Amino acid sequence: MLPKSKAQLLLVVFVSLVLMPVGLVWGSSNARPAPAIPAFGETEIVSVPNQVKQTVPETAQTVTSVSSLSDVFQDGGDRLTALQNNDGGWDWPLDDGNPNNASPLNTIGPIAKGLAQAYWMTGDANHMTALANAGVLLLTKTNNFSPSDGYLAAELDSVFGGTAYTDHVVANFYGPLASGTYDRNGAGTLYDTAGYVNLIRTARASQGIPNLAAWDIGMGLVGAASAGADTTAWVAGVKAEIDELDGSAYYDVIGLAGAVYGLALVDEDYDPVAGEHAAASNLDDLGAILVGYQIDGGGFTWNSGYLNPGEDNETIQETAYAVLALQQLACNVYGDEIQGAIDYMISVQLATGGWEDYAASGENNEVTGEALWGISKSTCEPATITLSSNSTGIAGSVDYADEDIVTYDMATGDWSLLFDGSDVGLKRTDLDAIHLMDDGSILMSFNTRFKVPGFGKVDDSDIVRFIPTSLGENTAGTWEWFFDGSDVGLKKGGEDVDAIGFTDDGRLVVSTNASFKVPKTGGGKMLGADDDLIVLNGTLGHATTGRWEMYFDGSDVGLTPEDIWGTWLDAATGDVYIALQNEFSTGSIISDALDVIVCRLGSLGDTTTCTFEMIFDGSAAGFGGDRIDGLFIEY
Numbered sequence: 001m002l003p004k005s006k007a008q009l010l011l012v013v014f015v016s017l018v019l020m021p022v023g024l025v026w027g028s029s030n031a032r033p034a035p036a037i038p039a040f041g042e043t044e045i046v047s048v049p050n051q052v053k054q055t056v057p058e059t060a061q062t063v064t065s066v067s068s069l070s071d072v073f074q075d076g077g078d079r080l081t082a083l084q085n086n087d088g089g090w091d092w093p094l095d096d097g098n099p100n101n102a103s104p105l106n107t108i109g110p111i112a113k114g115l116a117q118a119y120w121m122t123g124d125a126n127h128m129t130a131l132a133n134a135g136v137l138l139l140t141k142t143n144n145f146s147p148s149d150g151y152l153a154a155e156l157d158s159v160f161g162g163t164a165y166t167d168h169v170v171a172n173f174y175g176p177l178a179s180g181t182y183d184r185n186g187a188g189t190l191y192d193t194a195g196y197v198n199l200i201r202t203a204r205a206s207q208g209i210p211n212l213a214a215w216d217i218g219m220g221l222v223g224a225a226s227a228g229a230d231t232t233a234w235v236a237g238v239k240a241e242i243d244e245l246d247g248s249a250y251y252d253v254i255g256l257a258g259a260v261y262g263l264a265l266v267d268e269d270y271d272p273v274a275g276e277h278a279a280a281s282n283l284d285d286l287g288a289i290l291v292g293y294q295i296d297g298g299g300f301t302w303n304s305g306y307l308n309p310g311e312d313n314e315t316i317q318e319t320a321y322a323v324l325a326l327q328q329l330a331c332n333v334y335g336d337e338i339q340g341a342i343d344y345m346i347s348v349q350l351a352t353g354g355w356e357d358y359a360a361s362g363e364n365n366e367v368t369g370e371a372l373w374g375i376s377k378s379t380c381e382p383a384t385i386t387l388s389s390n391s392t393g394i395a396g397s398v399d400y401a402d403e404d405i406v407t408y409d410m411a412t413g414d415w416s417l418l419f420d421g422s423d424v425g426l427k428r429t430d431l432d433a434i435h436l437m438d439d440g441s442i443l444m445s446f447n448t449r450f451k452v453p454g455f456g457k458v459d460d461s462d463i464v465r466f467i468p469t470s471l472g473e474n475t476a477g478t479w480e481w482f483f484d485g486s487d488v489g490l491k492k493g494g495e496d497v498d499a500i501g502f503t504d505d506g507r508l509v510v511s512t513n514a515s516f517k518v519p520k521t522g523g524g525k526m527l528g529a530d531d532d533l534i535v536l537n538g539t540l541g542h543a544t545t546g547r548w549e550m551y552f553d554g555s556d557v558g559l560t561p562e563d564i565w566g567t568w569l570d571a572a573t574g575d576v577y578i579a580l581q582n583e584f585s586t587g588s589i590i591s592d593a594l595d596v597i598v599c600r601l602g603s604l605g606d607t608t609t610c611t612f613e614m615i616f617d618g619s620a621a622g623f624g625g626d627r628i629d630g631l632f633i634e635y
Helices: 004-019 069-083 108-122 125-138 149-160 164-179 193-206 212-226 232-242 252-265 283-291 316-330 335-347 365-375
Strands: 384-389 393-395 398-400 405-409 415-419 431-436 442-446 450-452 456-458 463-470 476-483 497-502 508-512 516-519 525-528 533-539 545-552 564-569 576-580 584-586 589-591 595-603 609-617 628-634
Touching: 069 108, 069 125, 069 365, 069 595, 069 609, 108 125, 108 149, 108 365, 108 609, 125 149, 125 164, 149 164, 149 212, 164 193, 193 212, 193 232, 212 232, 212 252, 232 252, 252 283, 252 316, 283 316, 316 335, 316 365, 335 365, 384 431, 398 405, 398 415, 431 564, 442 497, 497 628, 508 564, 516 545, 525 545, 576 628, 589 595, 589 609, 595 628
Parallel strands: 431 497, 431 628, 497 564, 564 628
Antiparallel strands: 384 405, 384 628, 393 398, 405 415, 431 442, 442 463, 450 456, 463 476, 497 508, 508 533, 516 525, 533 545, 564 576, 576 595, 584 589, 595 609
16 A cells, blocks of 8 residues: 555646646746656656646755865765665655655666766765665566666666676566566566557557657666667667657657667667658757757757747756767767756756756756766767777787787777887887877877987987878888977986876876976976876977976875876866876775776866766776876777
């Protein structure tokens, strides 16, 4: 039997479903529906237009003053942790006042997924405990699953290690669906995957909100793919729903966002054959249509008919799923739109740490989870990672030496040899810093003084430019000077340049392999260590001039006594990507000398702040070297 408060909510939902009009009342500020809720849970909450809103304290309507992205995740994660029920789930929309009441089972997926994103950023032990509690609730499910449970299971396995959660969902949900034996809620009707997908479609249509099926099935596709289940029927269902999206009805924007996200995740293109999007030729066109629902480069509208700026038509839920869709589809193409959407979501975080779907609609746990999930997609996954090593080794099936450069394709998992140093006389030295230039040339520094054949002597504090005529297995080209370290104070043995980067305004940034003492911008000397990055204010070339200032103080963010052995600076975001000499741990990040981590910046310079995230696991990718000692990333 349902707790009294849950039964009352279901009664409100049922009466609303019967009495509320289905069509939109154009121009009415009250026309928008309640936030979308995933299909199918034992404690079912049906999302309907104009659902009764929960009253929240006045303080919850105050926008938070955000000092850094880490605060956003800390406050959001703390809020969800505080509101978690004793069974591991959450009330919907916010809090019924009794943590012993049963939680809706169809909302734990998006809520806990958002909490996991907070945990990845904070490493907070309380957030991790709350995720473990959500996992306990997930493991109680046997025949009452929601399509969102697949991606939650995969996320929990990622947090805790192993495959316990995915195994459970596969054994009790995806496996029975594949064999046509899934007995939903023990009612005696057996479903296969196609039948279950069709059940979602017919259920949403009968509720008068058919557009929402595109979101449900799109996110169901995300769940199935995340859990390693067969996606054929999910893909077919998403495509069918795209052809039926209707902008004159509720949930058309979130429906398109969920559909695009699901298809993009499994790399499935689609040319719509019917409906209002029939003119689109492919998934990229559908993504462009979705971008058209963004208001003034910020939040996304709740319906495609409400696009006028200044009317408060932006909603968190549509914005979060649009970010997920665009980030998965073409992150580099839509970087500005994604960042604008994320900035909007951050700007309306409540003082409680949570979010409401739109102004004065009331805080909502599911919306908070979805906001955290969307905000976590503030950066794109690299297209390629280019590396050098301090030793010989094998990357995948590619043999390399310490004078070579190899590239890893993040999409395919393939390694390739970019630069064969032995072909151009570098067999007796080690490349310990690299940077790929836009014109195709490659900047390099070596770990010792060395005579470059056909060029001359180069110190370990210098940088030379290689201008290739060919690369790969038959590397050839010419050399020229790029930077003379001794001209600007890099003269001691420990002042070997072992990392190269550039600021967004083109200034050279380096790290050294030990402590340094260099001329400081403004006068005097600047001292630092091998966990710092310093930036040159001056000119480059064989006759280098200038003075230095601190760019990134590694001791401020806990890197001491680590040594930065490789770096790449993201000009678009300012984030600092680094490879370190030894193992490093902070929060939930544990990395070693074969990994690349990114420092999501709060501030730079003498007071450096940031949060760390793992971006590349070299061991998992098959990089068999001793240490990464040169790094370049392309998006």
